[in-house]
Amino acid sequence: MLDVSATGDEPRMNTARLFAQLPNLISLARLLMAPLAVNMILSQRFVAAFAIFLVAGVSDGIDGYLAKRFRLTSELGAHLDPLADKVLLDAIYVTLAAISQLPTWLAILIVSRDLLILGAVAVSWRLGKPIAIRPALLSKVNTAVQIAFAAFLLGSRAFGFEAPLAQDVFGGLAAASTLGSGAVYIGQWLDHMGH
Numbered sequence: 001m002l003d004v005s006a007t008g009d010e011p012r013m014n015t016a017r018l019f020a021q022l023p024n025l026i027s028l029a030r031l032l033m034a035p036l037a038v039n040m041i042l043s044q045r046f047v048a049a050f051a052i053f054l055v056a057g058v059s060d061g062i063d064g065y066l067a068k069r070f071r072l073t074s075e076l077g078a079h080l081d082p083l084a085d086k087v088l089l090d091a092i093y094v095t096l097a098a099i100s101q102l103p104t105w106l107a108i109l110i111v112s113r114d115l116l117i118l119g120a121v122a123v124s125w126r127l128g129k130p131i132a133i134r135p136a137l138l139s140k141v142n143t144a145v146q147i148a149f150a151a152f153l154l155g156s157r158a159f160g161f162e163a164p165l166a167q168d169v170f171g172g173l174a175a176a177s178t179l180g181s182g183a184v185y186i187g188q189w190l191d192h193m194g195h
Contacts, residue, residue, distance in 0.1 A: 019070075019072075021072075023063040023064075023066045023067040023072050023073075023074075023077050023081075024063075024074065024076055024080055026059050026062060026063035026066075027063055027077065027080040027083075027084045028080065028084070029059060030056045030059050030060060030063075030084040030085070030088060031080070031083065031084040031087055031088070033052050033055065033056045033088060034087045034088045034091040034092075035091070036052055037049050037052045037053060037088065037091060037092055037095075038091050038092075040052060041096060042095060042098075042099065044099075046154060046157040046158040047158040047159075049092075049154050050151075050154040050155050050157075053088075053092070053150060053151060054151075056084075056088055057147070057151075060081070060084075060085060063077075063081060064081070085143070089110070089146050089147065089150055090110065090111050090114060092150050092153075093106070093107040093110050093111065093146075093150065096153055101153065102153065102171075106171055106174065109175060109178055109179070110174065110178050113181070113182040116185075116186065117133070117182070117185050120185070120186065120189045121133065121189075124193060127193070129192065131188075131192045133185075136181065136185070136188075138177065138180050138184050139181040139184065139185065141177055142177035142181040145173050145174050145177045146174055146177075146178070149170040149171070149174045152166065152167070152170055153167070
């Protein structure tokens, strides 16, 4: 049934609401790219997997720009954006390890660090001592290394070039930054919980 009481302002308000949620919608779309990337990797369609990864990276930049430029930041966005990034990266690393394109121990290390941080945050909330996660410099370095390493792994397979030395160096950097940033977070958490 048609709502005759609707005013002419309603479509404009709905458009404004939609625009206000645009960064969150882009983050949600990036979250949904994870299973798509997994499917492409499992079916050995590395060009498609690499393209999805690039689109996800561009979308991350766009939602960040929109949120800052138009002041569309929100509490949901503050959690959804890094969650989408982590889910995509972890999914790619686990899937590459599952098809023997990455050492299993490295995928386990990367995912374990994220689960450890998530568990620490959950425990702090459960004990009534919520902790605000502020990315440390080492954590930002870790994220950059993990993104570059994932791009390298997918790109080298998509375009058929082999660089085992570069892969080993990238893997070592990813492992070191993962361990270091995880230790920083756990240290901050222990300090917080001790007060």
